Amino acid sequence: MLAKVLSQHSVYTRITKINPILRAKLPFVKYCNNINNNKRNYGTQKGSEFDSISLIRNIGMVAHVDAGKTTTTERMLFYSGFIKRVGEVDLGNTVMDYLPAERERGITINSAAITFGWRNHQFNLIDTPGHIDFTIEVERSIRVLDGCVTILDAVSGVQAQTINVWKQAKKYNIPKLIFINKLDREGASIKRNLVEIKSKLNATPLELQIPVFSFDLKGKEKEIAGFVKQNCGVDLNINSNISKVLPLFLIDVVSMEIICFDIQKGIFNNSFRFSLNSTSKDDPTSEILWKMAIKARSELVESLGSMDDAFLETLLSEEINGDPELVPHPEIKAAIRRQTISCNASPVLFGASYRNFGIQPVLDSIIEYLPSPLDTSLPIGSVNPSSAFVKKKNLLKTQSRKNENEPKNESPLVPDGFTSKIPLDPNAPVVAFAFKVVIDPQRGTMIYVKVYSGTLNAKSTLINSTNNGAREKVNKLLQMYADYPEEVNSFKCGDIGVIIGCKNTRTGDTLLGTDHKSLLNINIKPNKNPQSSKNSPDIFQTKDFLGDNAGAEFSVDSKKHEAVGMYLHGINIPPPVFFCSIEPESPSDEKYLKECLASMMLEDPSLIASISPESGQLLLSGMGELHLEIVTNRLINELKAKAFVGKMRVSYRETIGLPTTVNHAFEKTIQGKNYKFHIGLTVEPIQFSEDGDFDKSDFNEDEVYELDNKNYLAFDNSLDFEESSAQIKTQAKSRQKSTTSDQTGTNIDEIKRIIHGAISTSIYQGPILGFSLTGVKIKVNSFAHFGDDLSSPAAIKMASKSAIKEAFKTAEPLLLEPVMKVTVNVQPEHVGYVMSELERGRRATILSLGEGESDFGNSNHDTNSDTNQTNNLVGTFKNNTFGQLNKDIISRVPLSSMIGFSSVLRKLTAGSGSFTMAVDGFNAVDEKSKGKIIKEFRGY
Numbered sequence: 001m002l003a004k005v006l007s008q009h010s011v012y013t014r015i016t017k018i019n020p021i022l023r024a025k026l027p028f029v030k031y032c033n034n035i036n037n038n039k040r041n042y043g044t045q046k047g048s049e050f051d052s053i054s055l056i057r058n059i060g061m062v063a064h065v066d067a068g069k070t071t072t073t074e075r076m077l078f079y080s081g082f083i084k085r086v087g088e089v090d091l092g093n094t095v096m097d098y099l100p101a102e103r104e105r106g107i108t109i110n111s112a113a114i115t116f117g118w119r120n121h122q123f124n125l126i127d128t129p130g131h132i133d134f135t136i137e138v139e140r141s142i143r144v145l146d147g148c149v150t151i152l153d154a155v156s157g158v159q160a161q162t163i164n165v166w167k168q169a170k171k172y173n174i175p176k177l178i179f180i181n182k183l184d185r186e187g188a189s190i191k192r193n194l195v196e197i198k199s200k201l202n203a204t205p206l207e208l209q210i211p212v213f214s215f216d217l218k219g220k221e222k223e224i225a226g227f228v229k230q231n232c233g234v235d236l237n238i239n240s241n242i243s244k245v246l247p248l249f250l251i252d253v254v255s256m257e258i259i260c261f262d263i264q265k266g267i268f269n270n271s272f273r274f275s276l277n278s279t280s281k282d283d284p285t286s287e288i289l290w291k292m293a294i295k296a297r298s299e300l301v302e303s304l305g306s307m308d309d310a311f312l313e314t315l316l317s318e319e320i321n322g323d324p325e326l327v328p329h330p331e332i333k334a335a336i337r338r339q340t341i342s343c344n345a346s347p348v349l350f351g352a353s354y355r356n357f358g359i360q361p362v363l364d365s366i367i368e369y370l371p372s373p374l375d376t377s378l379p380i381g382s383v384n385p386s387s388a389f390v391k392k393k394n395l396l397k398t399q400s401r402k403n404e405n406e407p408k409n410e411s412p413l414v415p416d417g418f419t420s421k422i423p424l425d426p427n428a429p430v431v432a433f434a435f436k437v438v439i440d441p442q443r444g445t446m447i448y449v450k451v452y453s454g455t456l457n458a459k460s461t462l463i464n465s466t467n468n469g470a471r472e473k474v475n476k477l478l479q480m481y482a483d484y485p486e487e488v489n490s491f492k493c494g495d496i497g498v499i500i501g502c503k504n505t506r507t508g509d510t511l512l513g514t515d516h517k518s519l520l521n522i523n524i525k526p527n528k529n530p531q532s533s534k535n536s537p538d539i540f541q542t543k544d545f546l547g548d549n550a551g552a553e554f555s556v557d558s559k560k561h562e563a564v565g566m567y568l569h570g571i572n573i574p575p576p577v578f579f580c581s582i583e584p585e586s587p588s589d590e591k592y593l594k595e596c597l598a599s600m601m602l603e604d605p606s607l608i609a610s611i612s613p614e615s616g617q618l619l620l621s622g623m624g625e626l627h628l629e630i631v632t633n634r635l636i637n638e639l640k641a642k643a644f645v646g647k648m649r650v651s652y653r654e655t656i657g658l659p660t661t662v663n664h665a666f667e668k669t670i671q672g673k674n675y676k677f678h679i680g681l682t683v684e685p686i687q688f689s690e691d692g693d694f695d696k697s698d699f700n701e702d703e704v705y706e707l708d709n710k711n712y713l714a715f716d717n718s719l720d721f722e723e724s725s726a727q728i729k730t731q732a733k734s735r736q737k738s739t740t741s742d743q744t745g746t747n748i749d750e751i752k753r754i755i756h757g758a759i760s761t762s763i764y765q766g767p768i769l770g771f772s773l774t775g776v777k778i779k780v781n782s783f784a785h786f787g788d789d790l791s792s793p794a795a796i797k798m799a800s801k802s803a804i805k806e807a808f809k810t811a812e813p814l815l816l817e818p819v820m821k822v823t824v825n826v827q828p829e830h831v832g833y834v835m836s837e838l839e840r841g842r843r844a845t846i847l848s849l850g851e852g853e854s855d856f857g858n859s860n861h862d863t864n865s866d867t868n869q870t871n872n873l874v875g876t877f878k879n880n881t882f883g884q885l886n887k888d889i890i891s892r893v894p895l896s897s898m899i900g901f902s903s904v905l906r907k908l909t910a911g912s913g914s915f916t917m918a919v920d921g922f923n924a925v926d927e928k929s930k931g932k933i934i935k936e937f938r939g940y
């Protein structure tokens with residue numbers, strides 16, 4: 001049923017195989033072949049494999065909502081020759097925003113990947129959403145990118161979500177270009193943007209261009225227009241309305257060229273360059289431009305000299321002697337590239353995508369300054385301490401130590417896993433990372449991967465090292481052009497593409513070639529960050545929700561990571577903050593609803609469906625109101641699931657206030673057999689510092705596992721399970737026959753595994769209202785067996801759950817509410833109303849009132865301040881916008897108070913205000929509010 005509905009719906013009506021007739025009809029396919037031909041021409045000769053990798057650019061478009069990411073991408077596709085006509089976000093016909101919900105709302109929801117060519121380079125570009133509710137899309141894209149283009153709206157400057165995505169990129173050391181877009185809008189301010197790049201992003205901007213406005217030309221506009229026309233044939237049309245707000249052209253201060261854009265004609269390649277240097281001597285009108293360019297070049301050169309030693313040496317050489325005019329531009333470019341790739345600085349470019357202005361230099365700069373996969377550091381793989389390989393190594397080491405009569409109480413030999421360096425080599429074993437899953441009705445499950453090492457071939461077999469070593473058959477490989485796939489034979493290291501055929505892979509999994517063992521012999525070394533290598537699987541809820549009918553795709557095994565070798569770290573998924581109940585219209589609709597939800601969860605790991613332990617209701621949790629609104633709309637309108645959607649509610653958390661130890665006695669008769677255990681447990685709250693860290697020294701003695709939501713599970717080192725050995729060993733052996741799990745598993749490991757599994761699910765059901773727990777350390781102190789039988793994992797699981805329940809009950813459970821950092825952007829005259837609404841009506845604590853720049857008398861850039869006084873345009877700016885710059889009100893507000901804020905803000909600001917919010921932590925709810933919340937949820 002699900003497949004049928006999916007296939008009927010236009011979103012999912014993907015073209016199964018692009019046939020030649022269809023190809024001709026698609027707006028872009030004419031150019032697809034060229035790219036692939038380009039790609040395949042490189043690397044066919046021996047020794048040139050690395051040359052072809054150096055021609056790849058894996059880049060992302062990231063920014064605050066509406067900065068112009070999709071509009072810019074659309075132009076990039078057009079100028080690269082990939083599409084024949086430019087689509088517009090506002091008309092709902094762009095290549096990248098292909099989902100109906102995206103086209104309807106004019107926003108990006110899904111991060112779409114596309115491959116196209118520019119100057120013989122292969123661009124794998126991902127256009128990411130700017131809305132914070134879809135932050136997981138940014139997170140998983142950034143994870144596989146080598147560089148990104150951060151887009152700023154020239155009027156709004158550095159906005160809240162831009163700061164968030166910048167931080168995300170910084171976390172993974174991703175070099176960043178900055179494109180200041182929308183220079184055609186009144187109120188655009190280059191100065192303000194540059195100030196904010198430094199102050200809000202803490203970055204060093206390198207201005208590579210000067211946008212030259214009509215008012216910069218000291219009344220010589222006509223002469224300069226003639227001069228441009230004579231040199232490159234472009235008519236600047238200085239009398240048109242648009243040239244009053246849009247820059248006339250750009251000066252490239254690196255190459256000292258003028259770059260013009262024929263925005264009137266909108267022709268295939270509308271950019272024209274000519275050298276300022278060659279014309280400046282003959283033409284007196286170009287003197288102004290020359291001066292502007294040299295001033296900016298001096299600043300650029302000075303800035304580079306201060307951070308790049310090699311460049312400083314060139315600059316101070318005898319021939320150049322510090323003169324910015326004399327520095328050859330390849331030297332400047334090389335220094336910019338070095339500093340960009342090492343994330344010390346970010347080149348800044350200017351334009352107005354909507355006006356087709358400034359796009360080609362962005363494409364050129366991606367090639368010039370952003371890294372190829374060869375220039376980026378590869379992720380470090382973690383090696384599982386329980387993998388057979390490491391165990392063997394461990395054993396050898398133990399034997400050798402025993403021979404040397406070393407003390408018995410030695411520290412564990414491989415306590416924390418190992419790390420292994422991944423080679424960027426097309427001939428090495430395959431290491432690929434699954435960063436996205438899409439369920440396609442015709443192709444099945446599409447796994448988007450980045451290949452870090454080796455060459456991934458169609459029809460090969462892979463091992464999913466994150467998911468218990470499951471073997472995956474690669475049926476097909478697809479290169480994606482947004483919604484359109486094209487089949488290819490292989491992906492080389494550095495490539496991004498889609499695998500068809502995987503059955504047990506989800507977002508965040510690592511796929512290895514079958515020859516992966518040799519990876520463990522290279523550069524293997526102890527992991528410096530022990531806790532992080534023990535990430536517990538994050539999918540228990542899926543299993544819980546689907547029950548035992550989950551099927552292979554949802555099988556949960558706490559032995560995850562224990563089977564084979566090396567894995568890359570998964571993707572961080574922020575905790576959900578909103579949820580709503582969803583009920584099938586009738587019992588017969590339940591199965592289909594659950595199927596739909598299961599597919600949607602596979603595609604979107606930030607969506608969680610669970611069953612309320614209190615009410616038995618089906619709950620849907622997500623990243624925000626918009627996220628859940630889009631999910632439920634899709635569920636009902638596109639997938640035709642018949643369901644009632646309940647009220648949007650805040651997703652609380654639970655924790656404990658008091659360290660508590662219990663010795664829990666469990667006794668139960670199951671199918672005639674008596675099971676009797678005593679489980680000793682300590683639960684204690686973990687104190688986190690402001691940056692989310694905590695003192696890990698406590699954990700040193702124990703075997704520790706990181707669970708979800710900042711909870712930890714520890715097994716006491718002296719834990720003794722001898723009593724259980726024989727029966728559990730049998731149990732463990734029989735399991736090994738049917739799985740590919742660790743062959744050297746012991747009875748102790750087996751019991752720990754069962755307890756681990758039980759506790760991992762228990763943390764999702766807090767004692768107050770059944771919300772997930774956070775900040776709790778659970779330590780298993782003892783485990784004793786008295787009954788007839790110890791062979792039932794189900795009984796051990798029940799006993800563990802019952803023990804944890806008892807411990808939580810007495811440990812002063814607390815209810816935590818999410819507190820958001822809210823940035824409201826409003827016009828100055830609305831500040832008072834909005835602050836009062838926040839403080840009085842919504843329990844907000846105001847943190848700051850961001851002062852917009854009030855004095856922009858220096859126009860859009862400060863190189864030519866005296867021109868402004870005589871210019872009409874500046875006057876227009878002053879009247880309309882300079883006194884009107886928006887203010888940012890930054891506050892902390894409990895999320896429950898933010899429900900419905902958007903409509904109130906709309907009323908208070910006549911539709912001009914906007915806001916963003918992100919989780920800033922959780923605060924304990926006082927007793928009075930706790931009572932209210934409990935009543936609201938339980939209804940009594």
Ligand SMILES: Nc1nc2c(ncn2[C@@H]2O[C@H](COP(=O)(O)OP(=O)(O)OP(=O)(O)O)[C@@H](O)[C@H]2O)c(=O)[nH]1
Nearest residue numbers: 065066067068069070071107108130182352353354
């Ligand atoms: N005036 C002007 N408007 C622009 C320019 N670039 C984009 N826009 C408009 O800005 C709006 C948002 O553009 P998008 O390209 O969807 O922005 P986005 O960053 O992709 O948005 P999300 O993906 O939803 O975060 C659209 O109405 C565009 O037409 C520009 O250079 N000038």
